[in-house]
Amino acid sequence: MSQHIINLIYLLAATLFMIGIKYLSSPDTAKKGNFLSMIGMGAAIGATLAAPEINGFTLIIGGIIIGTVIGAYIAIKVKMTAMPQMVGLLNGCGGAASALVGLAEFQSNSTGFTPFTLITLLLSLIIGGLTFTGSLMAYAKLQGLIPSRPVTYRGQQAINGIIVLATAALSWLVFRDSTNILAISGVLVFSLGLGVLAVIPIGGADMPVIICLLNAYSGLAVSMTGFALSNNALIITGSLVGASGIFLTKIMCDAMNRSLANVLFSAFGKVDESAAASGEPPTGTMKGVEIEDVATILANAGTLIIVPGYGMAAAQAQHATRELADYLGEQGVEVRYAIHPVAGRMPGHMNVLLAEADVSYDQLFAMEDINDDFAATDVVLVIGANDVVNPAAKTNPGSPIYGMPVLDVEKARTVIVLKRSLNVGFAGIENELFYMDNTRMLFGDARASLQKLLAALKK
Amino acid sequence: MDTGTIIIGLTIFVLACFAGAELIAKVPPTLHTPLMSGSNAISGIAILGALLATGHPESFNSISVIGFLAVILATINVVGGYLVTHRMLQMFKK
Numbered sequence: 001m002s003q004h005i006i007n008l009i010y011l012l013a014a015t016l017f018m019i020g021i022k023y024l025s026s027p028d029t030a031k032k033g034n035f036l037s038m039i040g041m042g043a044a045i046g047a048t049l050a051a052p053e054i055n056g057f058t059l060i061i062g063g064i065i066i067g068t069v070i071g072a073y074i075a076i077k078v079k080m081t082a083m084p085q086m087v088g089l090l091n092g093c094g095g096a097a098s099a100l101v102g103l104a105e106f107q108s109n110s111t112g113f114t115p116f117t118l119i120t121l122l123l124s125l126i127i128g129g130l131t132f133t134g135s136l137m138a139y140a141k142l143q144g145l146i147p148s149r150p151v152t153y154r155g156q157q158a159i160n161g162i163i164v165l166a167t168a169a170l171s172w173l174v175f176r177d178s179t180n181i182l183a184i185s186g187v188l189v190f191s192l193g194l195g196v197l198a199v200i201p202i203g204g205a206d207m208p209v210i211i212c213l214l215n216a217y218s219g220l221a222v223s224m225t226g227f228a229l230s231n232n233a234l235i236i237t238g239s240l241v242g243a244s245g246i247f248l249t250k251i252m253c254d255a256m257n258r259s260l261a262n263v264l265f266s267a268f269g270k271v272d273e274s275a276a277a278s279g280e281p282p283t284g285t286m287k288g289v290e291i292e293d294v295a296t297i298l299a300n301a302g303t304l305i306i307v308p309g310y311g312m313a314a315a316q317a318q319h320a321t322r323e324l325a326d327y328l329g330e331q332g333v334e335v336r337y338a339i340h341p342v343a344g345r346m347p348g349h350m351n352v353l354l355a356e357a358d359v360s361y362d363q364l365f366a367m368e369d370i371n372d373d374f375a376a377t378d379v380v381l382v383i384g385a386n387d388v389v390n391p392a393a394k395t396n397p398g399s400p401i402y403g404m405p406v407l408d409v410e411k412a413r414t415v416i417v418l419k420r421s422l423n424v425g426f427a428g429i430e431n432e433l434f435y436m437d438n439t440r441m442l443f444g445d446a447r448a449s450l451q452k453l454l455a456a457l458k459k
Numbered sequence: 460m461d462t463g464t465i466i467i468g469l470t471i472f473v474l475a476c477f478a479g480a481e482l483i484a485k486v487p488p489t490l491h492t493p494l495m496s497g498s499n500a501i502s503g504i505a506i507l508g509a510l511l512a513t514g515h516p517e518s519f520n521s522i523s524v525i526g527f528l529a530v531i532l533a534t535i536n537v538v539g540g541y542l543v544t545h546r547m548l549q550m551f552k553k
Contacts, residue, residue, distance in 0.1 A: 010507075014475075017501050018482060024494055025485040027551040034497060034544050041501065041537055048507045054514030059527045063513065067534020074535075075542035080550075086543060087495050093536040094502040100529035101508035104522045108515065114460045215495055218502045225508050227468050230460060235468055236475040237504040243479030244498040248491060341488065348491030355489075355550040362553060366488050 001050040009047035010233035016040030017237055021244075027361050044233055080356040081313045084345040085142035088135045088211055091218050095131025098124050098221035099188065105228060106184050113178050117228050122171050122187065124224035129191030130198065131217040137199035138210050142345055148204030157265070160197050166190055202263070204345070205387070209252045209263045211346050216245025248347050255341035255367075257393075257404040286422075289440035291449070294416055295456035297440075301378040301414075303334045305370065307407055308350045309343045311384015311420060311446055320450035321383060322357040327454055337363055338370045338407050340388035367407055375411040382409060382417045382433075384446050390431045400429060415439045418446045493547045500540025506533035 016036045023033025049060070078086045102124040113121070141148045167190040173183040202210055219241025226234025253260050298304070306325060312318060325335045337359065343350045351364055374380065382389055385407075392399040393406045409415050410433055417434060419441060433439055442449055486494045506529075513526030 013504075018478065020497065020501075021479070021482045021486070021494070024490050024497065025487065027487075027490060027548070027553075030490060030493060030551065031545070031548045034493075034541065034548055037497065037501060038541050041504070041541070044504065044507060045510070048510045049514075051511070053511060056514055059513050059523055060510055060530060063509075063527050063530030064534050067531040068538045070531070071535040071538030071540075072542055075539040075546065078543060080547070083492060083496070083543070083547070086539075087492075087499055090496070090499045090536050090539050090543075091502075093532040093539075094499065094505060097503070097505040097509055097529045097533035097536060100525050100532070101505055101512055104512035104525040104529065105508075107522050107525070108512065116465050117460050212495070215499060215502075219498070222502050222505050223472060225505055227465075227472075229508055229511070230464060230468065231507060232468070232471055233507060234504055235472050237501050239472050239475035240479040240482075241498045241502040243476050244483045244494060247480060247483045248495065251488075251491075339488070346492060346495065348488060348493070348495075351489040352492045352547050352550070355547070355552070358550075358552065360553050361489050361551050364489055 001047065001052070003051075006047045006051055007232065009043050010231070013040035013044035013233055014236040016043075017240060021240065080318075080353055081316060082143070083352060084207065084211055084349060085139045087346060088138040088142060088214065091211070091214050092132045092135030092139065094218040095128045095135060095214075095221055097128070098218070098225045099128030099132060099191070101225050102128060102228065103184070103188065106178065115175070118175055118178055120224045120227035122174060124221050124228060125184070125188055126167060126171070126191045127217055127224060128221040129188050130195035131214055131221055133192045133195030134199045134210070134217070135195075135214050137196055138207060138214060141199070141204055142207055148207075150203040151200040156197075156201060160194070163190055163194055163197065167194065198264070201265075206263050208342055208344070208346050208349075209249055209256075209260070212245050212248040212252055213260070214245075216242050216249060219243075219245055251341055252347060255405060257401075284435040284437065286434050287440055289416070289442055291442070291452045291456050294440070294442055294453055297379060297414055297416065298328060298333070298381075298453070299331070299457060301328075301333055303377045304328060304336070304379045304381060305374065305377050305409075305412070306335065306337045307343075307380060307382045307385050307389060307409060308337065308339070308354070309383065309385025309388060310345060310349075311386075311418070313344055313349065313353055313384070315384060315420070315446035317383060317447035317450055318353040318357040318359075320447045320454070322354070322359050324450050324454045324457075325359070327457060331457075335363065336365055336370065336373075338365055338367065338374075338409075340367050340385070340407055343385055343388055367405065371408050374408045377412040378414065380409045380412040380415045382415065383450075384418065384420070386419075386431055387429060389433055390429065391436075392429070392432045396432070409433065410436055410438070413438060416442055418442050418444075418449050420445060489551070493544050496540055496547065497544040500537055500544060503533045503537035503540060506530065506537060509533050
């Protein structure tokens with residue numbers, strides 16, 4: 001196949017990717033969009049295999065079969081609650097692939113590079129490498145393989161700074177002499193190290209930002225590989241992914257009222273201790289409540305808003321939530337869900353879980369669409385959410401989350417909080433909501449509580 | 460690579476960034492997770508580079524090994540990404 005035809009097919013593939021994203025603007029067309037995107041990918045791969053440069057197919061076919069088996073296996077097995085780490089893992093694979101393609105290119109043509117090609121090759125190696133290890137660290141934190149709290153140690157910033165400088169110095173050596181295998185390997189090793197060190201000081205609650213950012217990085221790495229290989233399909237696709245990752249990163253940061261630099265460099269837990277200590281302790285007492293009392297409150301409610309958080313995912317309580325909501329709906333209660341942008345561990349995490357439990361997507365409301373309605377609501381049921389419903393964000397300038405947009409749940413007549421234990425949230429911040437006059441605390445595993453609640457209502 | 464090619468490449472890059480930003484801003488929050496996994500899948504397009512590296516050399520050498528690993532990883536990215544996206548989108552019902 002001639003190079004011109006191949007390039008035209010690449011253009012077709014890029015167009016299909018864009019149409020695929022366009023169709024994601026509504027849940028009705030989204031599935032079709034994903035199929036179109038798949039067709040684009042298939043066409044691009046087919047055209048590449050028909051290129052005159054391809055001489056042997058044994059390794060290619062072997063690699064594709066192995067990759068397909070592994071990819072399909074993990075995609076089918078993964079639980080919806082584990083989607084954030086799944087996305088992290090796949091991101092890592094993409095980053096590693098870009099870095100390896102860069103490495104292969106260095107080996108195959110070690111003398112004839114123009115300066116521009118060399119720069120883009122180095123960037124695909126560096127960005128791809130740190131995306132790989134950074135994603136693996138994010139995966140390990142979300143999966144609970146390593147502690148999700150921020151890991152900090154003395155001289156952390158200095159060590160990171162030295163590694164960045166060393167990477168830059170080695171890159172300069174490669175730029176001067178692109179046959180210097182030792183320097184190339186050094187760049188790769190330091191990039192891998194940088195990915196690990198950049199993610200360990202970031203806590204579990206900040207992972208939504210990191211997952212988005214790594215998504216953007218994997219796109220950038222692909223674009224750089226595209227520049228190095230003069231392949232427009234890679235350039236366009238990489239920039240689409242980069243734009244998507246950066247857009248979501250910004251939404252996540254805005255939803256926490258923090259800058260990206262603050263998320264990346266400020267080891268959240270450490271900042272909290274001092275700030276929380278300076279803030280005033282909440283006044284009032286926490287009021288526990290029994291299942292039967294909650295059942296009575298719910299039975300007498302006309303309107304209910306459910307606020308899910310990471311605790312719902314951790315307790316796998318999405319199905320129990322929907323069953324309770326369905327029953328109340330049949331009894332004439334108006335049930336809606338309020339979703340905070342950073343509820344859960346990645347953008348849209350709660351929406352996917354509730355969709356899995358067969359909750360209709362027109363019952364799910366974004367924060368800005370439902371926040372004015374809390375004042376006119378009888379009951380709010382907070383299931384495993386904490387910081388996103390903390391009124392201190394609005395009232396207490398000493399609170400570390402002061403300024404973060406939160407759901408105005410305290411304005412409802414009664415707030416029922418389902419919570420596993422008395423422990424404070426991820427950020428280690430006291431929640432004033434729990435001490436308010438109209439708040440009742442229902443302690444215990446969220447799924448068990450919801451099931452008991454439903455049984456009590458049916459009696 | 461001559462300067463003309465570089466400039467065309469940069470032009471494509473900048474335009475695609477803006478086009479991408481426009482398209483993505485229209486995706487509703489409820490579909491943000493499928494957006495991530497779907498864009499994840501297309502970033503597996505790096506597989507094209509991996510295929511060229513693996514199929515290129517006449518004889519088996521270190522490039523073949525690196526390319527082979529890249530093909531496996533990029534395929535996991537593509538297949539896994541599209542499949543989880545499909546699984547999620549199937550669940551969104553009215």
